[in-house]
Amino acid sequence: MNIKKLLTPCRGEERMNDFSILIPTLNEADNIDPLLASIEKMAAENELHPEIIFIDDGSSDATCQRINQYIGKLDVQLIRRTNKRGLAGAVICGAHAAKTQWIVVMDGDLSHPPDSIPAIIDPLIANSHDMVIGSRYTDGGSTPDWPLQRLVASRIASFPACVITGVSDPLAGFFAIARERLIVMDDNLPGFKIGLELLAAEETDLRVKEVPITFKDRCSGVSKMRLPVVLDYLKQLVSLTSKRTGIQPYSTLLTLTLVLGFIDASMFNLLADLGFGSDTSHIVSFLFATHLGYFITPALSQTNSPPRDFRHYLHYLTLVLLLLLLRGGGVSLFEIPQTPEYSLPLLLFIGTSFSMSWPLAMIVSDSAKNNRQPNLINWKLYGSLLIGYTILLRLIYIGSIELIQEEAYYWNYAQHMASGYLDHPPAVALIIKLSTMLFGNTEFGVRFGAFICWFITAFFAYKLSHSLFDKNTAFISVILVAALPIFFGVALVITPDAPLIACWAGALYYLYRALVEGRGNSWYAAGIMVGLGLASKYTIGFLLPAILLFMVIDRSARKWLFKPQPYLAAIIACILFSPVILWNYHNGWASFLFQSSGRIAASSEFSTHELIASILVLLTPTGFLAAIAVMRPHRRLFARLKLNDTEKLRSSHLFCLTMALIPLAIFTLFSLTKEIKLNWTGPIWLSILPFIAYALVSESRTQPGLVTRMWPQTLVILTLCYGTLLHYCALGLPGVSFASGDFLFGWDNLAAQIEHEVTDAELEEGERPIVVGLDKYKIASGLAFYRNKQIDEDSTSYSIDETTGRHLFGSGALMYNYWHPLATVANRDILVISPEKKWLVPEVFHEHYQPHGKVHEISINKRGKKAGSYYCRLLTWYTPEKDKDLADTTQNVLTRPVNSTVVRLASNEEHDTL
Secondary structure, eight states, X not given: OOHHHHHSOOTTSXXXXXXXXXEEESSOHHHHHHHHHHHHHHHHHHTOOOEEEEEESOOSSSHHHHHHTTBTTBSEEEEEOSSOOOHHHHHHHHHHHOOSSEEEEOOSSSXXXXXXXXXXXXXXXXXXXXXXXEESSSTTOBOTTOOHHHHHHHHHHHHHHHHHHOSSOTTOSOEEEEHHHHHTXXXXXXXXXXXXXXXXXXXXXXXXXXXXXXXXXXXSSOOOOOHHHHHHXXXXXXXXXXXXXXXXXXXXXXXXXXXXXXXHHHHXXXXXXXXXXXXXXXXXXXXXXXXXXXXXXXXXXXXXXXXXXXXXXXXXXHHHHHXXXXXXXXXXXXXXXXXXXXXXXXXXXXXXXXXXXXXXXXXXXHHHHTOSSTTXXXXXXXXXXXHHHHHHHHHHHTTTSOOBHHHHHHHHHHHTOOSOXXXXXXXXXXXXXXXXXXXXXXXXXXXXXHHHHHHHHHHHHHHHHHHHSOHHHHHHHHHHHHHSHHHHHHTTSOSTHHHHHHHHHHHHHHHHHHHTSOOTTHHHHHHHHHHHHHTTOGGGGGXXXXXXXXXXXXXXXXXXGGSXXXXXXXXXXXXXXXXXXXXXXXXXXXXXXXXXXXXXXXXXXXXXXXXXXXXXXXXXXXXXXXXXXXXXXXXXXXXXXXXSOHHHHHHHHHHHHHHHHHHHHHHHHHHTTSOOOTTTTGGGGGGTHHHHHHHHHHHHHSOOOHHHHHHHHHHHHHHHHHHHHHHHHHTOBTTBOOOOSSBOTTHXXXXXXXXXXXXXXXXXXXXXXXXXESSSSHHHHHHHHHHHTTSOGGGHHHHHHTEEOGGGGTSOOTTHHHHSOGGGGTTOOEEEEESSGGGGSHHHHTTSSBOOOOOEEEEEEETTEEEEEEEEXXXXXXXXXXXXXHHHHHHHHHTSEETTEEOOOOOGGGOOOO
């Protein structure tokens, strides 16, 4: 579009101004000269003749004098307002004074570049759009030299306005619009962002375009961002919310929100007094109040908005459920379970959370109903909502839910720090050790490292996708990392997979830079990532054959076979991995044998169908179909990229496929004869994510295919499932009991009862017994952690030293064989804990103890619901096995029929650690 052609008057017509530039000022004396010089230069280069109108709100410096110097020399006007303040009113005042059809609004502090004015005014004059924004946050926009804290603060401040308007930078003060749209507005508008008012208050078919700009800090003068301005902005948000809901004045909306919040808190308290649990009380009260508001709002609305249909209600209900599930985490944090009456802070939280949630649900559902482009998804807005929601969901819940059995086992790793362990390398132990040093031996402290690992994974996923494609694709990749089950799960619980996936993501990024982009120094960073990954989990070693194969088959990468960088990277990886090698050397190569020959020697079992099922779970069916679609180098995908370097694109695609398919092939071959685990294939999909994200971005802009249309619903369903699962784990769900599975539900209660048993035994026998779990590792690991929470901090080692595994009776107990040698427990009393009563019969223990104590049941309760039961028995004078024959005899006893029931402790083949 040629703007000069559009603006050139016909022959014989009197030359008129092309458009008007409105510049509100307040104490900008030092910026006037350079600003007008830049505008004059821009106008001359583009043969434009803008009218420049300054609207001054009572400057106390020489701003007006500087402007007056240009009157007569340039087409400059000065409007001085002495009795009124506010940017919105200043812009409307200037619009009334303008003589042109089109208006450009910009700041007077040189933060908005005049060079961008032609790009901003062009779509308006061409009648392709009704409003054009000079955006900091759209593709190509930037805020150079902004510190991180300012950028984060700006995005947080913009977020509510983004929700209301659906654009990336609604607070931009640099925009173009028709004069007629400004002059009809009230010049007493609250707030300081007239652009936000236009976006939120205009009709829903307003065609908006965002043009990227480089936003620079003011060269001189003082920023106007003060507390009164912030308060004006908040007031403006409330006012716009009132307009969107149709309830005006906004004081009416505030009153209604407070009343409904009070109803929510009162009903919660009433239900709690009637004996209902927190889960039922807060769910019923929240749903009642939100639906009451939903059905009351149309009666109070003063606008003739379209009637709400089922689709609108479905959007609203989805948002209400998401907010409800998020609130459940807050309820679990504020609640004090030991207190029979609910605290005032909890009731205040109930009412406040509703007052914040209900208007948000109304606005977002209305925005979805009135979407200006109904066939397109605003991924910037809804992606930001999803990423923020999943991060907040994990942050709120990770400290409210009991550990899973593997987490408790790895916490015991951290209490016995070493450079290696039987079943895994030491990275997970080090992470737990560091995080518990910061936050204590709590669930939050144990899991915080996994939370941080997610950010590392998201960072490298973003970097890889940006290197391959662009910012939009990179952002979509982060959305997928936030929402897909494998990445959400490993960021919620701490297992070796959390650091593994973070290192795998980093390794892929640096390997891509080295192998495809030819950056030699990236090899060293890749070596570091692979080395750290090997210290997390051995499976990252499957990248090594993938790297070698890519260097062989890709012509441009083949040169690295004859250069030193890859081999130096391998040396770096080996150095970082050497402590694990050294531990294995001193322990008979135990870990390497356990993960190699130990798994190969396991019984044969065809599990390829389980491998496919695990992929469907980790990626979802939508992600699985998307992965298959981008694996073949079809022309449509390449044609969309419009890149000149087709060879690089094909190398990039080959790189991503190789890094995924070689590890997948290894897992597939293994699954033909051996059992596989659900989480094994998780990291390999990191290399496919960029192409899945790009296909999603490119198809969203044109005619979406089936898989692309499935993604929004898939992401919403996943998020609802995550929130429901976490709500169940922390608070429970009405009518649903707590299952005694991987999560150690109610183990605070179990540990307290076990401590009572230990105390009674000490009073009776004169010494504290050792607590022994008769399963692989769950009981010993869980009780070590939760017994520790029952005692003071100085006694932490007692709970660890006095809790061990079933290796005392000749069965495998993983690392407990190393941590508690039999000789250290000789002649001690033992309190054995079993998930089954039949394991506590005398025949099981044979000659290991002198008979004492009866078997009795211990029931576990959580929030008034039964969460399982265990059986315990006190044994005195434990005697270790004296020779192998006794060990064999004991193992035979463990499988001997007792009362027609086979009594057998779980064998080593039942090892289920991640």
